[in-house]
Amino acid sequence: MKVVPVREAIGMVLCHDITQIIPGKFKGVAFKKGHVIQGEDVDKLLDIGKRNIYVWDLKEGFLHENDAAMRMAKAAISNRIDLTLPKEGKVSLKAKQKGLLKINVKALDKINDIEDTMFATLHTDIVVESEMVVGGTRIIPLVTEETKVVQIEEICKKEGPVVEILPLKPMKVGVITTGSEIYTGRIKDKFGPVIIDKLEELGGCVEKQILVSDSVDMIKDAIDELLKLKVDMILATGGMSVDPDDVTPTGIKNAGGNIITYGAPTLPGAMFLMAYINDIPIMGLPGCVMYSKRTIFDLILPRVMAGEKIDKKSIRRLGHSGLCCNCDVCNFPNCSFGKW
Template identity: 55%
Template sequence: MKTVPVQDAVGKMLCHDITQIVPGFFKGRAFKKGRIIKQADVDKLLDMGKANIYVQDMKPGMLHEDEAARRIAEAAAGGGLRLSEPAEGKVNLISTEKGLLSVNTDALSRINEVEDIMFASRHTHFPVQPDMPVAGTRIIPLYTDEERIQTVEAICRHFYPLVEVKPFTPVKVGVVTTGSEIYHGRIEDKFGPVLRKKFEELGSEVIEQRFVSDDIQMTVDAIHELIARGAEFIALTGGMSVDPDDQTPTSIRVSGARVVTYGAPVLPGAMFMLAYMGTIPVVGLPGCVMYYHASIFDLVIPRLLTGETLTKKDIAAMGHGAFCANCPDCRYPDCPFGKMG
């Protein structure tokens, strides 16, 4: 690559995209890398403030920004992603699935420590839709030493995949709603409709809802009966606090489920319980899930529906970023709630 005055560039190959910005009207590529400069281009380039431009003069062992970005992106991308064409030296990773973004943040940091390299992503565990850009990479200069790209590729091989989208797996959900006031018809259940909607948005279906009193054996029987009827996920509502009549956590333990945690460093959602009946997740959902747009449900349940088996350490790690600001107009997931790192 070498610098030449625009007037002397006619007939030479442009070695990078040139972006034009017209405030309030346009920002985009005006000249594409590889273009052979024509006499008619000179005035436009001068109008854009380009008195000098870079033309092709690459030395052996060097990579152009487009090729470098493409190689980094190809090495990093896992399932559920496609790559954009290089534009202005950048390649984006774009979701092809509805699911959760998964980013190896340690490996991402290692890559960004390599000279000349940048790689940015949305937060890990961000819910994504098809055709959503989730990450992008490029080199800082127009050219870089190929050895640096090889270093990045080695990191990606070791930690593969650096970035992927984990699709949601549809499951049959059984709901157990506890509480004598609902069981005896004194008040209307408002939790069930909320859960049906939330699970449907994640691609799963509530196949049945059982109502039980504040009775441990009734609750245990309902859990086992729903599993026998084909439920692949059990959600319990009601009775999750420390009041004497709240027996749901005890019922989950008595059911034979292996308890991972009772309590989570998430607000709203502290009185959450996660357990497993074999491989079937059993969750005790506090009342906040019914009232808040975003809560512990939105941080944990989507991960379970991608097939993750969460540990107490996973739940403990949620504390950083899991304090909801309770904004008047909730913007979740486009907000800091639940974002780690």
């Protein structure tokens, strides 16, 4: 810290707040600590009575908080994220479009291990809207060694984007609704409307819905028909429990499905099935998807629509926080459900 004449302080960093008092009109901070003195600030400072001010003696090899935050933010993002201008040393990250937020948690931890720096984000694998703030970064002191920021830039370069947004693909979806009671018209299908609403929420649509009885052959034939229509995804609803006539998993397997998992460590959604046929994702949806507000389907669907290949590890790690609290007022995804 050093004292310099105001006229010589342009480009230097103010190291304390400067108060301005206008009798009967204003009393408050005119310039905040950390402000970089600009040419247009000189007259105002002189009017306040500041001929000399304390500034940081920013030595070579050190960065001001604003410059450090902007460099860290730029290094960490993909091209679907905008940055705000630094405000009080902080840069915020905002989504350019709706999509699936992906956080490289391993790289984020490495950044936050570096002294004097911080980087905070929303949780990975949630759907975010355009203009939503998804993260923020800054250094803790007013200035820090440039080597620390360079270290962060190297982490981001090596690990890839720390914060990115994957666009949701407008998928054409085939739906197979199983159950003799629906197939014969004894009861009305209530699964279809739920599926349609959840798909439309993410930009997808139902290309065709096929009603089948509890028959392995009918399920297999329905899958074959939907594959010929070149749908992007197939959802099979019902027939997912352990009763003798719940044969949806067998029908999917007989159609050539490579079953990744039958069963998941989530409630609601334990009887969920994930499979692929020639890279076409197929989900077996248990009955809870029809009547519960949020289930495993809400955790996996956005990831599939963002082009992510779901593996057994992806399902297994949902066990931690895989319990929905069934709150009276649902705030998903702003809750713990699915936040491993």
